[in-house]
Amino acid sequence: MATPKGKPNRLGRTGMAPRKLPARAVRIAAFSMLVLAVACAGKEQNTVSGEYNSFEATRLFSVGYHDIADIYIEEVAMADLAVAGLREVAEMDPTVAVERHGDDLSMRVKGRETHVFPLPKSEDPDRWGSMTASALEAGQSYSPTLRNKSAEELYESMFEGMLVHLDPYSRYAGADRARENRANRDGFGGIGVRIGMVDAGIEILSVMQDSPAKSAGLAEGDVIVAIDGEPAAMLGRAEAVEKLRGRIDSRVALTVRREDLEYPVQIAVRRGHIVPQTVEYRREGDTAYIRVSGFNQNTAESMRRVIGKARRDIGPDLAGFVLDLRDNPGGLLDQAVDVSDLFVREGRIVSTHGRHPDSHQYFDADPDDLGEGRPVVVLVNAASASASEIVAAALQDSGRAVVIGSTSFGKGTVQTVLRLPNRGELTLTWARFHAPSGYALSRRGVLPDVCTSGKAEDFDDVLADLRHSRMTRQTRTHSAAYGDGQAGEEALEALRASCPGRRASPSLDLDVALRLIHDRELYRTAAGTVPAKLAQVHH
Incomplete structure (x- = not known):
């Protein structure tokens, strides 16, 4: 199992940790699961009552402000969060309006000013939590609409307003939804x-x-x-x-x-x-086809099992592996690292970097390869995101795999999940992850070695372009040509346009993958290098 280098991984690789900062579960994307007739190990009780309670709300919002101030990848002014959240709550009742005037927050009901709240002078999360709870209570006292809302409805609206201006991946989940999220992650x-x-x-x-x-x-x-x-x-x-x-x-x-x-x-x-299944295996002749739909706490172990099964099923004639990450929106960071480590023998798998000192993490491979040097092809598309991009980039940069398909989504950020006093969850972006060669994947994504979404759209054209070197390993120039995530919009768009993202999963991708696994010269052309044991593999 790969281990983090540099600063200790205080977040923990799986599971939900206690509130002591910053011990949390790290996620890099939430992924949708088919509805399973399964349940949590026990019933969780919501510690917040159905009706709004100012004391409980103060505690909840204070913790929320603390988490955002300590964890979020960029500094955010408390005033901006509070005003945005309260304006979102006010949207529930058209007669209520919230405005900031200098150092004061004004609340108006039916055009008449009803309350003025002095904004805290410092960035003290507890003071902001108290002010926010008081403002909500005041709004309820004048608005029957707000008074009839449950505590959870008010919390959800407040956090939605606070987080919507941060980034698309930071979000709030109430107690019920958080329970389902934990079940999907942990079983x-x-x-x-x-x-x-x-x-x-x-x-x-x-x-x-x-x-x-x-x-x-x-x-x-x-x-x-x-x-x-x-x-x-x-x-x-x-x-x-x-x-x-x-x-x-x-x-x-x-x-x-x-x-x-x-x-x-x-x-x-x-x-x-x-634990919901995320790994499926089938035999494609003498090749093992493995589809990974997401990354939960059991994904790496499931991968280990199906690789072993493929080796037993096919025996010494096993030609290679196709790892299908198309439409895989991500999951747990540690599982992406461990899946990569099943094939990568040495070197960096991924690193993460953010504002918090503990966000600087370095994950290196252990010296083993369950694939025993056999060729690996990874399939990606525009819906391959986050954890799946970590795996694709790690195998590509290490020379361990050829990537086929279209440019991936480009969600190169790490989220951490923080438990709230109401049994809800706050998911905050806290770091960006970097491929082994150093480039940041955020907004850029993984460019395939063999593009099937460009001008060459059928099997023969793709192979012809590859044979005549009209396709080259585009990721070699990532860092040199586009810097460390600081490329201008035009350069970034041009890079992604060189192999346009496509959400479809055509059979062409798999057809090309199977040909490459059985054609050493084509594999060598696509990868630029050949796995150490490729010459020893029987075909």
């Missing part, structure tokens, strides 16, 4: 099936390998008609998922209908810890 307690709603109840669309559902004999196409005796046809999707949720090791009784059985069967399932 669930549940049975491990993907579901769809039908007239008769709940159809099982797929069953995860090594899950409680698999062990209990549930299968794709089964229809759950009752859960613990309650008819499933009466449930909505959210209710169905909630019913299938529960503590790890607790039991749920399912009544299941199958096409080949005359009567429904009773199946008892013991819930277990489920």
Whole structure:
């Protein structure tokens, strides 16, 4: 497993840490998951009541201001945050207006000034938290609309106004959404099936390998008609998922209908810890095709397993690996590092740099290669972002892989997830990450070695351009020609336009990848170097 160099990684590589700054879970993108009938290991209780409470709000906003001041990648004035947030809350009621006049904050209701709040003289987060909570309370006293809003609705609006002007990736999640986010990152307690709603109840669309559902004999196409005796046809999707949720090791009784059985069967399932699957493997002749849809806490270990499976399935004839990162929006930083380290033997994998001293992190490879030197091709497109860009850049810069497709998204920033007193989460951008060769990926992305979105749009044209050296490794000139993330807009656009981003995932990418894996000369042309053991690999 790769380890950070330089400053210690006090954020922690996985999981949620206590509030002591800056011990947090680090993410580099949130990724969407298919709805799984799974659940958190236990029910979390929201520590904030449904109605607005000024004391609780003061604590919440103070913590929020503290986090932004300490962690965010750029310095932000507290006054700007507070005014923007309160204006967003005021949008809930057209009769309410909030304006800043010098060192004062004015609140007007129906055109009449009702309150004037002196703005704190210092950047003390506690003072700003108190002022913000008082302003919200004052607004509620004059506005029936605001008075009828729940505490969470007010919090969400306030944080949305505060964060919208920072960057697209900093965001707030209330207690319910944060619980789901944590479940996607860290795993669930549940049975491990993907579901769809039908007239008769709940159809099982797929069953995860090594899950409680698999062990209990549930299968794709089964229809759950009752859960613990309650008819499933009466449930909505959210209710169905909630019913299938529960503590790890607790039991749920399912009544299941199958096409080949005359009567429904009773199946008892013991819930277990489920981490959503992000890695899929299939054999493409003598090549291992591995698709990674996101990066959660189990991704690197899943990759390790499927690489081992591919080596057993195909044996000594294993020609190479295709790693498909198209449409992969990212996930956990440590998992991107560890996936890269499965193939990279030495050198830098990624580094991160921000305003906070602990944001300067350096991750280097350990001396092993599960691919045993076999050629690797990485597929990317315009929807490959963040963690997937770390992997693509690391394998490309190390000469360990050829990248095929179109220019990636260019989300080269690191987010850290901070737990709030109301069990919500504040996700803040705190660093930018840099490829091994030094260039910043933010807004630029990873340019493929073999572009399939340019003028050459079919298999023969792509190969012809490659054979005649009309395609070259474009990333060689990243740092020299465009500096360290400081390129002008025109230069940056010209760079990205050299292989236009495309969100589609055409079969052309895979066809070219398979040809390169079996053609040493083409692989050498695309990569500029050949993996050390390529000559020893059987084809």
